[in-house]
Amino acid sequence: MDNSLFVYNSLKGEKEVFKSILPDHVGMYVCGPTVYSNVHLGNCRTFISFDLIYRYLMHLGYKVRYVRNITDAGHLENDADEGEDRIAKKARLESIEPMEVVQRYTVDFRDTMARFNALPPSIEPTATGHIVEQIELIKEILEKGYAYEVNGSVYFDVLKFNKDIPYGKLSGRKIEELIHNTRALDGQSDKKNPQDFALWKKAEPEHIMRWPSPWSDGFPGWHLECTAMSRKYLGSQFDIHGGGMDLKFPHHECEIAQAESIDNKPPVKYWLHANMLTLNGKKMAKSTGNNILPDEMFSGQNNVFSKAFSPMVVRFFMLQAHYRSIVDISEKALEASEKGFHRLLDAIVLLEQITPSETTTDFELQSWKQNCYQAMNDDFNSPLLIAHLFEAVKFINSVSNEKQQISIQDLESLKSSMHAFFFEVLGLAQPNANQVAADNSQLEGTLALLLEIRNNARVSKDFATSDLIRDALLKLNIQINDGPEGSSFKIN
Numbered sequence: 001m002d003n004s005l006f007v008y009n010s011l012k013g014e015k016e017v018f019k020s021i022l023p024d025h026v027g028m029y030v031c032g033p034t035v036y037s038n039v040h041l042g043n044c045r046t047f048i049s050f051d052l053i054y055r056y057l058m059h060l061g062y063k064v065r066y067v068r069n070i071t072d073a074g075h076l077e078n079d080a081d082e083g084e085d086r087i088a089k090k091a092r093l094e095s096i097e098p099m100e101v102v103q104r105y106t107v108d109f110r111d112t113m114a115r116f117n118a119l120p121p122s123i124e125p126t127a128t129g130h131i132v133e134q135i136e137l138i139k140e141i142l143e144k145g146y147a148y149e150v151n152g153s154v155y156f157d158v159l160k161f162n163k164d165i166p167y168g169k170l171s172g173r174k175i176e177e178l179i180h181n182t183r184a185l186d187g188q189s190d191k192k193n194p195q196d197f198a199l200w201k202k203a204e205p206e207h208i209m210r211w212p213s214p215w216s217d218g219f220p221g222w223h224l225e226c227t228a229m230s231r232k233y234l235g236s237q238f239d240i241h242g243g244g245m246d247l248k249f250p251h252h253e254c255e256i257a258q259a260e261s262i263d264n265k266p267p268v269k270y271w272l273h274a275n276m277l278t279l280n281g282k283k284m285a286k287s288t289g290n291n292i293l294p295d296e297m298f299s300g301q302n303n304v305f306s307k308a309f310s311p312m313v314v315r316f317f318m319l320q321a322h323y324r325s326i327v328d329i330s331e332k333a334l335e336a337s338e339k340g341f342h343r344l345l346d347a348i349v350l351l352e353q354i355t356p357s358e359t360t361t362d363f364e365l366q367s368w369k370q371n372c373y374q375a376m377n378d379d380f381n382s383p384l385l386i387a388h389l390f391e392a393v394k395f396i397n398s399v400s401n402e403k404q405q406i407s408i409q410d411l412e413s414l415k416s417s418m419h420a421f422f423f424e425v426l427g428l429a430q431p432n433a434n435q436v437a438a439d440n441s442q443l444e445g446t447l448a449l450l451l452e453i454r455n456n457a458r459v460s461k462d463f464a465t466s467d468l469i470r471d472a473l474l475k476l477n478i479q480i481n482d483g484p485e486g487s488s489f490k491i492n
C-alpha cells in the first residue's frame with residue numbers, strides 16, 4: 001500500500017506525490033489578510049484549511065516553517081492598480097491613523113483565528129516591515145530588464161517577460177486572451193500595456209502611507225510583498241504556496257512572474273488553493289446583506305441564524321468539506337455539524353471510562369488506522385477522515401453498551417489515534433466554558449430574562465439592581481452593551 005502524501009497542485013491541475021525540497025523540512029507560504037476590516041468568514045475558511053495542512057505535515061514529522069503575511073499597505077481597491085489603498089481609505093473614513101486601522105484588524109484577525117484554534121504561523125511578516133526588501137527586489141527586476149519606470153512609478157513589463165518566459169502558467173490564461181480581454185488604457189495611466197502591473201507607485205500628495213525610494217516617495221505594489229517576504233524567509237524556491245482560489249489570478253500569477261524574472265526558475269513546487277464559502281446558497285457580500293462575521297456567529301447576535309454556534313462547531317463544519325470544494329453554510333448544516341461534533345467529543349470522553357476485556361477486539365483497528373491516514377494522504381481529505389472517526393464512534397458506543405469488546409492494548413492504541421486525529425490533526429478542542437455557553441440555548445434564555453429584568457429596573461430608575469446584574473455578568477465575562485435600540489450581551 002502506498003503511504004505517500006498526494007497533494008493537488010494547481011500549477012499542474014492534478015494530484016502529485018508530495019516530496020519536500022529538503023528532507024524532513026517544509027517551507028510553506030500562505031497569503032494572509034489585508035487588515036482593513038474584520039476578518040471575513042470565507043477568509044477564515046482558507047486559513048483553517050491551511051491550518052489543517054500545517055498540522056498534518058507536522059503530524060507526519062516534518063519540520064514546517066509556515067509564513068503567513070499581514071498586508072498592511074499597498075493593496076488597492078481595484079486589481080488594475082487603481083483606486084485608493086484599502087487601509088488608507090478606511091483611515092480617512094474613520095478619521096484615524098492608517099496604523100490604527102492595521103492594529104485594530106490585526107488584533108481582530110489573530111483573536112478570531114485563536115478562537116478557531118488555528119495555530120499561529122512560524123513567521124507573520126508585514127508589508128510595511130519589508131519596504132527595504134521590496135525596493136531591492138524592484139531594482140533586481142529593473143536590472144533584468146523586465147520592468148520600466150515612468151513618472152516615479154515602476155511597472156512590470158508582462159509582454160516583454162512573456163517573450164522569454166511564458167506568463168499565465170498557474171491560471172492557464174494566455175497572454176493573447178489577456179490582451180483581448182483587458183480594457184484599453186484610459187490615457188491617465190503611465191503603463192505601456194494594460195496587462196502590466198505596478199511594482200512601485202508614486203504617491204499622490206494626499207496619500208499618507210508613503211516611503212522614500214530611488215524612484216519617488218510612494219508605496220509598493222500588492223503582488224510584490226509576497227515575493228519579497230517568501231524569498232526572504234523561505235528562499236528562492238520553496239515547497240508550498242497557498243491562498244484562496246480568488247488569488248490565483250492576478251496575484252499569484254504576478255508573484256510567479258516577479259520571481260521568475262529574476263531567477264528564471266519556478267519559485268514554488270506546489271501551489272494549493274482553498275475554495276470559497278457561500279452562505280445560504282449565495283455568495284457572501286456585505287452589499288447584499290448576505291454576510292455574517294465570525295464574532296456574530298459565536299455570539300448569536302445576527303439576523304442570519306436563530307442561535308449561536310461555537311467556534312469549534314464552525315471549524316468542524318468547515319472540515320467536513322474538502323478544502324477544494326465550495327461549501328455552503330446554513331443553519332441546518334451547522335446544526336447537523338453541532339450534533340456530529342458532540343457525538344465525536346462524547347465518544348472521546350467515553351473512551352476514558354471503557355473497561356477493556358482481556359484479549360479480544362471486535363474491530364479492525366489496524367486497517368481502520370490505515371484508512372484514516374489514507375484519507376489525509378489523499379490531498380488532506382478531512383471529510384473522509386471524519387467519516388472514519390464516526391465508524392470508531394459507533395464501535396466505542398457499542399463497547400460502552402457491552403455489546404462488543406476491546407483488548408487493553410487496542411484500547412490504548414484507539415485512544416491515542418482518536419486523540420491524534422481529533423485534537424492534533426483536525427485541531428478540534430473541547431469547547432471552553434464560554435463556547436459551551438454560546439451553545440446552550442437554556443443559558444441564552446436565562447440571559448435574555450436577566451436583560452429584561454435589568455431593563456425594567458432601569459426604566460423604574462432602580463440603578464442598584466441594574467448595576468448589580470451588569471457587574472455580576474461582567475465577572476462571568478458576559479458584557480452588556482446599552483445601545484439606542486436596547487441592551488444586548490456579548491460573551492467574551
Ligand SMILES: [Zn+2]
Nearest residue numbers: 031032226251
Ligand atoms: Zn500574497
